[in-house]
Amino acid sequence: MFSERxxxxxxxxxxxxxxxxxxxxxxxxAGGLPAPDELPVPDWSGIPASAAQYGQSEGEPALREAIxxxxxxxxxxxxxxxxxxxxxxxxxxxxxxxxxxxxxxxxITEAPTYLAALQSFELFGAVxxxxxxxxxxxxxxxxxxxxxxTDARLTYVIPTFQNxxxxxxxxxxxTAVAAAADxxxxxxxxxxxxxxxxxxxxxxxxxxxxxxxxxxIYQSSFSKSFMPGIRVGYLIASPGLMPHLVRLKQATDLHxxxxxxxxxxxHLTSPxxxxxxxxxxxxxxxxxxxxxxxxxxxxxxxxxxxxxxxxLFFWLRLRVPIxxxxxxxxxxxxxxxxMPGEVFFPATxxxxxxxxxxxxxxxxxQMRSGVAMxxxxxxxxxxx
Amino acid sequence: MFSERxxxxxxxxxxxxxxxxxxxxxxxxAGGLPAPDELPVPDWSGIPASAAQYGQSEGEPALREAIxxxxxxxxxxxxxxxxxxxxxxxxxxxxxxxxxxxxxxxxITEAPTYLAALQSFELFGAVxxxxxxxxxxxxxxxxxxxxxxTDARLTYVIPTFQNxxxxxxxxxxxTAVAAAADxxxxxxxxxxxxxxxxxxxxxxxxxxxxxxxxxxIYQSSFSKSFMPGIRVGYLIASPGLMPHLVRLKQATDLHxxxxxxxxxxxHLTSPxxxxxxxxxxxxxxxxxxxxxxxxxxxxxxxxxxxxxxxxLFFWLRLRVPIxxxxxxxxxxxxxxxxMPGEVFFPATxxxxxxxxxxxxxxxxxQMRSGVAMxxxxxxxxxxx
Numbered sequence: 001m002f003s004e005r006x007x008x009x010x011x012x013x014x015x016x017x018x019x020x021x022x023x024x025x026x027x028x029x030a031g032g033l034p035a036p037d038e039l040p041v042p043d044w045s046g047i048p049a050s051a052a053q054y055g056q057s058e059g060e061p062a063l064r065e066a067i068x069x070x071x072x073x074x075x076x077x078x079x080x081x082x083x084x085x086x087x088x089x090x091x092x093x094x095x096x097x098x099x100x101x102x103x104x105x106x107x108i109t110e111a112p113t114y115l116a117a118l119q120s121f122e123l124f125g126a127v128x129x130x131x132x133x134x135x136x137x138x139x140x141x142x143x144x145x146x147x148x149x150t151d152a153r154l155t156y157v158i159p160t161f162q163n164x165x166x167x168x169x170x171x172x173x174x175t176a177v178a179a180a181a182d183x184x185x186x187x188x189x190x191x192x193x194x195x196x197x198x199x200x201x202x203x204x205x206x207x208x209x210x211x212x213x214x215x216x217i218y219q220s221s222f223s224k225s226f227m228p229g230i231r232v233g234y235l236i237a238s239p240g241l242m243p244h245l246v247r248l249k250q251a252t253d254l255h256x257x258x259x260x261x262x263x264x265x266x267h268l269t270s271p272x273x274x275x276x277x278x279x280x281x282x283x284x285x286x287x288x289x290x291x292x293x294x295x296x297x298x299x300x301x302x303x304x305x306x307x308x309x310x311x312l313f314f315w316l317r318l319r320v321p322i323x324x325x326x327x328x329x330x331x332x333x334x335x336x337x338x339m340p341g342e343v344f345f346p347a348t349x350x351x352x353x354x355x356x357x358x359x360x361x362x363x364x365x366q367m368r369s370g371v372a373m374x375x376x377x378x379x380x381x382x383x384x
Numbered sequence: 385m386f387s388e389r390x391x392x393x394x395x396x397x398x399x400x401x402x403x404x405x406x407x408x409x410x411x412x413x414a415g416g417l418p419a420p421d422e423l424p425v426p427d428w429s430g431i432p433a434s435a436a437q438y439g440q441s442e443g444e445p446a447l448r449e450a451i452x453x454x455x456x457x458x459x460x461x462x463x464x465x466x467x468x469x470x471x472x473x474x475x476x477x478x479x480x481x482x483x484x485x486x487x488x489x490x491x492i493t494e495a496p497t498y499l500a501a502l503q504s505f506e507l508f509g510a511v512x513x514x515x516x517x518x519x520x521x522x523x524x525x526x527x528x529x530x531x532x533x534t535d536a537r538l539t540y541v542i543p544t545f546q547n548x549x550x551x552x553x554x555x556x557x558x559t560a561v562a563a564a565a566d567x568x569x570x571x572x573x574x575x576x577x578x579x580x581x582x583x584x585x586x587x588x589x590x591x592x593x594x595x596x597x598x599x600x601i602y603q604s605s606f607s608k609s610f611m612p613g614i615r616v617g618y619l620i621a622s623p624g625l626m627p628h629l630v631r632l633k634q635a636t637d638l639h640x641x642x643x644x645x646x647x648x649x650x651h652l653t654s655p656x657x658x659x660x661x662x663x664x665x666x667x668x669x670x671x672x673x674x675x676x677x678x679x680x681x682x683x684x685x686x687x688x689x690x691x692x693x694x695x696l697f698f699w700l701r702l703r704v705p706i707x708x709x710x711x712x713x714x715x716x717x718x719x720x721x722x723m724p725g726e727v728f729f730p731a732t733x734x735x736x737x738x739x740x741x742x743x744x745x746x747x748x749x750q751m752r753s754g755v756a757m758x759x760x761x762x763x764x765x766x767x768x
Contacts, residue, residue, distance in 0.1 A: 001537060001571075001599075002628065003486045003508075011631050019440065031438065039436040042643070044428050052423040052611040054415065056403065087471050087615070091637040098507075102387045120635045123482075124387075153385060187385075215385075227436040229642040231471070244386065247395050251504045253475040257641045258613040259426070 004103070008122050013115065013343050017328075021337045027370035029357040030337035032163065032224065032312045035287070038280055038360075039227060042263055051258040057250045059085025059234070060258065063265040067234050070268060075209030076218055082236050084245050085256045089193055089221040089233040093117050095248045096154075096189055096217055097124040099241065106150040110138055112315075112344035112354070114163045114191065117156060122347075130349035133162065135306060137169030140176035147184050154187045160204050161194035161311025164344045164356040168309050171203040178210030187215040193233075196225040196277055199285035200309035208236075215241055222264045224312070225280060230260030284312070284360055287367070291359040294368045298375035303355075314357045315341070320383045321353025327377050336370045388487070392506050397499065397727050401712075405721045411754035413741040414721035416547065416608065416696045419671070422664055422744075423611060426647055435642040441634045443469025443618070444642065447649040451618050454652060459593030460602055462620050468629050469640045473577055473605040473617040477501050479632045480538075480573055480601055481508040483625065490534040494522055496699075496728035496738070498547045498575065501540060506731075514733035517546065519690060521553030524560035531568050538571045544588050545578035545695025548728045548740040552693050555587040562594030571599040577617075580609040580661055583669035584693035592620075599625055606648045608696070609664060614644030668696070668744055671751070675743040678752045682759035687739075698741045699725070704767045705737025711761050720754045 021028040058064065064083040071078050086092045093116070101107065103125030109118065111130025121128055129150045131138045137159060146152065157177065159169035169177070181188045190208050198204065208218040221233035237245055249255070267273065291314060292307055299305075303316040318324070324340040331338065341354020355374075362370060405412040442448065448467040455462050470476045477500070485491065487509030493502065495514025505512055513534045515522045521543060530536065541561065543553035553561070565572045574592050582588065592602040605617035621629055633639070651657065675698060676691055683689075687700040702708070708724040715722065725738020739758070746754060 001484075003482065003484055003489070005482060005486070006628055009628060009631050009635070011634070018438070033438055036433070036437065039433060041433065042428075042436065044426075047426075049420070049423060049425065050613075052426065052613045053420065054402070054417055054607070054612040087637045087641070090635070094636050098387065098389065100385075100387055102389070105387070116635065116638075123632075123635050223438070228438040229434075229436045231637065231639070231641040244390055244393060247393050248507075250395070251393070251474070251500065251507050252478050253471045253615065253637075254500075255615070257471070257615040257644050259643050259647075260641050263643075 005123055005125065008125065010119055010122070013339070017332070017337050017339070020332050026335050026337060027362050027366045028337040029362060029370060030339050031361065032358055033361045034224065034228065035283065035360050038283055043266065047259070047262050051262055055255045055258045057246055057255045059083065059256060060261045060265065063261050063268070066265055066268045067236070071218065071236050075205050076236060078236050082239060082242055084235045084237070084242065084249060085261060086233050086235055086249065087253060087256045088223060088231040089191065089219055090116055090120070091252070092219045092233055092235045093120045095235070095245055095252065097121055097126070098248050099244055100154045100187070101126045106152040108143065108146050108150070108152045108155040109346055110157060110162065111346060111349040112164050112341065112351070113156065113346065114158060115343050117191070118346055121156070128346035128348060130346040133165055133167050135167065137167060137173035138177065140173065140180045143177060144180050144184065147186050152186070154189060155181070156189045156191065157207065158191045159207055160192055161197065161308060163194070163311070164313055164339065164341065165315040166306065166308030166311050166313050168202045168204070171205070174203065174205055174207050175210050178207050181214040182212050185214055187217070189217045189219070191219050193221040193224050194311040195220070197281065197284055197312065198310040199281055199288060202309045217241065222267065225277065226264065226267045230263055232256060232260040232264045287359045287364070290364045291357065291367055291371070294371040298372050302375060302378050312358050312360045314359060316355045316357065318353040318355070318378060322378070322381045322383060323352050324355050327381060331374065331377055334373060336373050338374060389507055389509065392509065394503055394506070397723070401716070401721050401723070404716050410719050410721060411746050411750040412721040413743070413746060413754060414723050415745065416742055417745045418608065418612065419667065419744050422667055427650065431643070431646050435646055439639045439642045441630055441639045443467065443640060444645045444649065447645050447652070450649055450652045451620070455602065455620050459589050460620060466620050466623060466626055468619045468621070468626065468633060469645060470617050470619055470633065471637060471640045472607060472615040473575065473603055474500060474504070475636070476603045476617055476619045477504045479619070479629055479636065481505055481510070482632050483628055484538045484571070485510045490536040492527065492530050492534070492536045492539040493730055494541060494546065495730055495733040496548055496725065496735070497540065497730065498542060499727050501575070502730055505540070512730035512732060514730040517549055517551050519551065521551060521557035522561065524557065524564045527561060528564050528568065531570050536570070538573060539565070540573045540575065541591065542575045543591055544576055545581065545692060547578070547695070548697055548723065548725065549699040550690065550692030550695050550697050552586045552588070555589070558587065558589060558591050559594050562591050565598040566596050569598055571601070573601045573603070575603045577605040577608045578695040579604070581665065581668055581696065582694040583665060583672060586693045601625065606651065609661065610648065610651045614641070614647055616640060616644040616648045671743045671748070674748045675741065675751055675755065678755040682756050686759060686762050696742050696744045698743060700739045700741065702737040702739070702762060706762070706765045706767060707736050708739050711765060715758065715761055718757060720757050722758060
């Protein structure tokens, strides 16, 4: 009765856990939610009456211009005609899946990678081949080998404060990955929602800024540094991809909501933006440091991790590789939500014994007690 | 390089024409746009700060309750757990396509039908079999015959003020179509965005309210009676379909924007709603009557039509069946936009010599001169 893709349809564990985290008193390390205190209050003054009417599929012209200018400041060669405003980053992933993926299409992802991207790619039938993440990103030679071995034409990467691992690619890796894409004609799909949440000095030049010949799609979002509730993100693509992406957007939801686009434009062009981002970085880096301290106290003998230089997550590698999915029901029962790391690995590269802990949402007191409870559960779980 | 579906990706002529209609002074009969004067001014007072945060994939609980109550008042047996808020009706079509359609899947539509639905169904690979619309809707026996002959499991219908034809199914046809669905186990996908725009007394009971055993999806939107710019619509589905639809929504865009949902909830639960709808009906029925008068004057000898008892469109059948697509470029040049009727027919049931004219958007003066110019162009076009 249903389409074949329904056999491949999985639930997003993140979204399922999010329902559980609505319970009062729950300590949530699960999602990538902004801290409630950091959410701006929307200012609707001056919004034109026309925002209530249908809009253009490509997005609001003023917002597209502002996004293109912002992207050029990062080194991406583009103009506004290459910008497609989307209903959040997840829609960007849906549109790119529609553009490239048939049942059986091989693609390359990092291992681990963003689980809702895997969910979308696999729904459309992709076979996701993982290339292992090291501390400087994926190895460009391993990418070349994997692309040749699998005949993959599309590579999905999150080079800056990667989800789930917090990894930030080194400058050398960024240029090496771009060179591999140029040499092999590999399309790069770069997802960059966390770049403004930077706490330590690192190179954040988009890989797409280093590409000379290959096709590319750069994606970002207003969900992490502004407001997720507006559901506004954007793609910027090499010119040959745009006509297809615009038509796919038409067929998918006509256009992105205009009230959200108007708020996003106000955010991006506000003279207060640098100050607002500085405040956000300061607040979140303090939370990162608080979680680091709690982890040192409770997980020092249980796990290894790298302090994330930005983003929203700690990524723990347990010294004893238990399946952390087995811990989740009891922890939710006890009022602590976290993300088991296993779900972030493509099916071709399974891996056990990882946990992703978000540090932006919980308060410091909650953080300490939640980390202690998690550590206790890990300590009490026998190895496989 | 691209997926196979890109070979089936067509542009929406409606969306393409919409860009042309942004030109100052253009008289547009093309889209289904609300009149600018009828767009409400959003009232943001009382919106909770949490609207800026991520929300639930299913939609805001209060909005889902209000929608379920509204649907029950129309005779649909449902509760809030069966409601999925979507980012506009077009997304509902995308999700239903994902749920049911593989390359080659046969489905049944009305002929003519909503062209962006055809666009989505065909993008996913459906073979759309058209059943001819008569003045009371499709013939239920013809539906039974088509379903048996094609082995189609899904039927897409717009029974109330159909787009493009303005047809409103009779009460007898509604029950007969529901009975056919029950007998054959045919899933009904009922699209109902125009129901509140009613000018004459007709039966508007949803077909889904008459279904006893078959699966069904009822869809509506806030775009026609409230604001399209918020991009909020909804599906209500028989219980067995909901878990799949919710997961598909997760993978597609996580959730619908919360500011728009909040406005939609305010609209649906406002004590002013009956008064507001009465005003809208009165304004649009006056426009309908003005266009009817202009058509009688200029198209009386050129075309036949039925006065639409609701909705947004006149559907002209030209006495000489020219391909009206050929008229479009010159008419756009002269400042008049309309929709050629040919694009509303599925590829399996092509038909020439129809035009769809929207009456909600243009002012009365524009309407008269635009209709006169169109008639002149039709009169000057030689038969094929």
